[in-house]
Every structure is written in structure tokens, then in C-alpha cells.
Amino acid sequence: MSVTRKSIMIVLLILVADQTLKILVKTHMTLYQQIPFFGSWGILHFVENNGMAFGLALPGNLGKILLTSFRVLAVVAISFYLRHLIRLKAHTGLIITLSMVLAGALGNIIDSVFYGLFFSSSSPIQAATLFPKGGGYAPLMHGKVVDMFYFPLIRGNYPEWFRGGSGFIFFRPVFNIADSSISVAVAIILFNQRRFFGHTESKS
DSSP states (O other): OOOOHHHHHHHHHHHHHHHHHHHHHHSEEEOTEEEEHHHTTTTEEEESSSGGGGGGOOOOOHHHHHHHHHHHEEEEEEHHHHHHHHHTOOOOHHHHHHHHHHHHHHHHHHHHHHHHHBBOOOBBTTTBBBTTTTTOOOOOTTEEEEEEOOOOOOEEOOOOTTTTGGGEEEEEOOOOOHHHHOOOHHHHHHHHHHHHHHHHHEEE
């Protein structure tokens, strides 16, 4: 299989997995509902956010539009760079990981741009409906990103002299497959900079 086909296949597989799980969660779970898996080690915890990965966000409608617009521009830039790397016959690992970043970015863009049009609003008492008769919960580019993976790996309490002994949870972010794809790919790129980019420089 050619590198181009591998890149396309990776993007499609991640997108399908990401969107399938998001649609299932959105239409079968109420907002903030939790379903444990792997014992209590992992939790499907349905939340929505207006912004970036791991629940981060920019405030207000303008912030939402700016963030979505930035995502679209970033995807266009990554796509052109990926095509350039393929033509340059760059390291296969770099092309694959950049394809993962592209897929993750596309996955969350779909939520931000279209979910407001395609779904009714989720609430703590009712799951959303796909293509509701009365229209979606928000206009184009105002959709919320669906997150569901929550791994509270360590639970405990601070000492009494620090924050009065209040409880803490290590690793609070709730994320999705798209976030994971981007994070894993960036980590691989960082750990393999010399191998990936040294190969690219030698080809130029």
C-alpha cells in the first residue's frame, strides 16, 4: 500500500471511529451521564464543550467562531503540508502521525461546524435527537464538541495544612478519540524529531 493510501486510510478510520462514538454518546446518553468501564478505572462521561481539546475554551460567541475558523485554517495548512511531505517522500512515520493530527482536527471541526444543525440539545434528563424536526440547537459553526473519556487515575486528599485536606483527582480532563489522536501523534513526533525530520532534510 502506498504512503498516500495509508495516510487516507488512517484519516478515514480515525474519523469514522470518532464520529461513530460521538453520535452514539450524543443520542444514547444524557448530559453528564457516566458509564464505568474497566472496573472503575475508566468512565464514559458525556460532556460537551465549546472549545479546544480537553475541555478548554475561548469565551463567548466570537471566541467560538474564531476558534472554529482557526481550526479550519489549521486543517487546510496541515493538508497542504502533508501533501508536500508525501511528494518529498518524507519519513513514513512523520506522514502517518501528521495524518493522525489531521484526522483529530477534522473530527472536532465536524462537531463545531455541524452538530448544532444536526442534533437537538442534550440535557441531564434527555438524550439528543439526530436531525430533529424543529431544527438543531445552534447555527452553523456554533456546535459543541462531544467528549466522553474520563480516567480519574488517582483519587486522594491533600494534607490538612494544604487546602484543608480537600480531595483531589489526578487527570481530570474529559476527551474524545480526536483529542487522543492529536495528542498521541504529537508525542510520537516530539520523541522522534531527529529520525523524522532528519530524513526529510536529507531528501530536500
